[in-house]
Amino acid sequence: MDLSSSHQITESQNLNLETFSSQTEMSKQIAADGQTDITHMDAALYKALYEGDISILQGRYSEAHLQLQRTPKQNTVLHIAAQFGQLECVNWILHFHSCSSLLRHPNLKLDSPLHLSAREGHWGVVKALIDAAKELQEMESEVGADQAMMRMENKEKDTALHEAVRYHHSKVVKLLIEADPQFIYGANSTGYTPLYMAAEREYGDLVEIIIDTSPSSDHKGIEGRTALHAAVLCRHQAMTKKILGWKPMLINEVDENGWSPLHCAAYMRDAAITKQLLDRSPDKSVIYLGIKNSNKTALHIASYNGCMDIVKLLLSHAPDCCEQVDENGNNVFHFAMMKKHPSHFGSELLIKDGLRVRGLVNEKDAQGDTPLHLLASFGVNDVDFILDKTVDKMERNKEKLNFSDNFFSSRNKFSCGTISALESPQLYHLHERSKEYLRRPFRSSSSQQAQVDDRFEGFKKYLRLPFRPSSLQHVVRKDDSKYGGKIDDDDKEEDKIISSVKKASISHLIVATLTATVTFAAGFTLPGGYSDTDGMAILTKKASFKAFVVSDTIALTFSVSAVFIFFSMAAQHALFYDLNMRTWLHLFFYASYLTLFGMGAMVVAFTTGLYAVLPHSFGFPILTFHCIFSSLFYLYAAYVGLESMRLGRWKQKICE
Structure with missing residues (x-):
């Protein structure tokens, strides 16, 4: 094909698209004005169309009569036959030459017959409409007629593919993409592309069809998220694996709030998907990414949610990420104390060798609070963390308060067991030591014995500390002019x-x-x-x-x-x-x-x-x-x- 003929085809395609655009604008104007007379389709014709009674259609209605019939929603006879999946009626209507224009005729919501048939999942009707558009292209040299029909958008900017994906019609989805594999479907008015829509609705088979059939598909979704975000939020491992194999770099893309797929996996507490993301990540920079306006990393979120498996995975891939803090200076231990967990999560973090350093355990945030201060403020019942030898019980924050001051100020938030253990640490020490020895094998090695003795050094040290407020700050603050003489x-x-x-x-x-x-x-x-x-x-x-x-x-x-x-x-x-x-x-x-x-x-x-x-x-x-x-x-x-x-x-x- 020479350049001149190629240029003519392109001009023909553009002209065809302009024609469809003018039809769409006309329908929009009709819908906006709302001043057109309400039309009614002949009752017998409507019934014959949705029941598929071809004999009534052939015996009573002519080609000219079919052209004029409209419903209150401005649906044509082809709309009605297509949405009810009556393939024989569709073929009979399309065999009239003048009815070929109905292929692209929009109703008041700008839905074409292809929209309605794809929405209902009528594969045979969808194929018949596409074939009819191709025949029209061959007969009248109307280049791009089939593509233009498939790319038509309704009021919600949905194409027929959007409709098929929304209602999980996999055969129709595959047919539409194969008929127009080069077109990249954009987002509708809500911000959904077909791929993102399939991922968010957990349609793993559709995600596979779209990626395999149209590798250049758009992956964007609402709020700047990608299809990988949607798959992770659905906790769909197979879908996540497919998208990662398609575009591994999506793991580094963040949404409008700065959330990466790794942040989402930590938030959903899914260690398996977290491992998938880390293993397929082209680099480890995503582990250090902070959320917009707070600078929280995936490690911070995992610590806040009490997910030890995810914490271990993140630290195994990037051990130094434990040093990162959010905009308020909170590290991984601070976040562990901001929420009550079923287990003693703070003391579990201390077991990790890469975290058991005083620089992290006793690090102060922007308010001067250490993780132990937050433990007392939030009422976290983690006695083992309090009694550990690494934890400094006497460190003060900017208000000159230490752990005991905070503990007595928020005493009502703790369980009776925690209060009893802290007020009688000798009994708690004996009880925990007896349990530890019962867990040991009958003959323990010297290293196991050393670990047991090392753990209980913290108990012995704590027994020498006075468990009482070191000052009267928690009382004085109620009468301080800073607080207006009011109780908290x-x-x-x-x-x-x-x-x-x-x-x-x-x-x-x-x-x-x-x-x-x-x-x-x-x-x-x-x-x-x-x-x-x-x-x-x-x-x-x-x-x-x-x-x-x-x-x-x-x-x-x-x-x-x-x-x-x-x-x-x-x-x-x-x-x-x-x-x-x-x-x-x-x-x-x-x-x-x-x-x-x-x-x-x-x-x-x-x-x-x-x-x-x-x-x-x-x-x-x-x-x-x-x-x-x-x-x-x-x-x-x-x-x-x-x-x-x-x-x-x-x-x-x-x-x-």
């Missing part, structure tokens, strides 16, 4: 909670006491009375009487237990004014549940007692009423319990 907000909130619990405890105590009094009296005034001969209860052989005795005993036991708990709460508060708030809440909930169950058992005792002494003609209605009432009572009790649990979780967030 946390202390205020704690006082409010304890005050409300006290008031509620008084009301609950009265209810529990009344329940105990009534059930106690019912035990000595049994239904049916006593026998004159031996003084025993008369109705002892009746099942309903036995049920009365059992339910009355349960009610008395529960109510007395609740009274005892409320009494112990008052006694403990009188003896230990700084009683842990979490302990208060737990005791209050236990007592409340016992009171509630005691009331329910009392209702059962009342009903069974009446049933035992009344005739069956009266007893059966009473029993029926009891069942209905009990059901309503326990439904209400379940509702109260759920609300209490919800309230408890809210309180616990305050404690944390």
